Amino acid sequence: MTISCSAGNQEEMTLQKQYRQGKDIFTGKEAIPAMISGHQARLPPQVARCINCHVPDKSGVAKKESAPSLSSAWLQQARTRRGGPAFAYERENFCKTLRSGVDPEYVVLNRAMPRFELSNEQCLALWLYLTEKRDDE
Numbered sequence: 001m002t003i004s005c006s007a008g009n010q011e012e013m014t015l016q017k018q019y020r021q022g023k024d025i026f027t028g029k030e031a032i033p034a035m036i037s038g039h040q041a042r043l044p045p046q047v048a049r050c051i052n053c054h055v056p057d058k059s060g061v062a063k064k065e066s067a068p069s070l071s072s073a074w075l076q077q078a079r080t081r082r083g084g085p086a087f088a089y090e091r092e093n094f095c096k097t098l099r100s101g102v103d104p105e106y107v108v109l110n111r112a113m114p115r116f117e118l119s120n121e122q123c124l125a126l127w128l129y130l131t132e133k134r135d136d137e
């Protein structure tokens, strides 16, 4: 199979754009509505920034803290929460978790983790940012 060069570049440029958007959301440059479970009021954008609580860990090592540093290994390697069944994140269940505050095996996350209202596009951007390594790191 031959891959056309320009098509490859196009794809790379789209990925790069999505990755940057993911970074903007993570660092709060692009705000997304967020709430604490059980509360009606939205959190102020500066409180809901992912980076306030999480580190986007590019080391590739899975670590556990109260708000875990979010590396591709931490997200994508199967593990358990509080003795529940094993799970790993992929794009769809990652988005579900961000929206619902419930992990893929239906274990409710700590209330400190807000619930986010984000589009599929924004979620994909975040997923790419957290799971891919790119030049601008």
Ligand code: HEC
Pocket: 025, 026, 047, 048, 049, 050, 051, 052, 053, 054, 066, 067, 068, 070, 097, 098, 103, 108, 109, 110, 111, 112, 113, 114, 116, 126
């Ligand atoms: C105010 C602090 C706070 C903010 C802001 C926050 N989180 Fe969290 N997040 C947490 C805590 C604490 C946990 C751990 C919950 C648990 O283990 O029960 C968590 C858990 C998670 C998990 C689940 C990880 C796992 O181990 O299953 C993901 C994914 C996640 N956060 C992504 C995000 C993203 C993306 C954003 C921004 C859009 C964000 N968080 C913003 C505190 C926060």
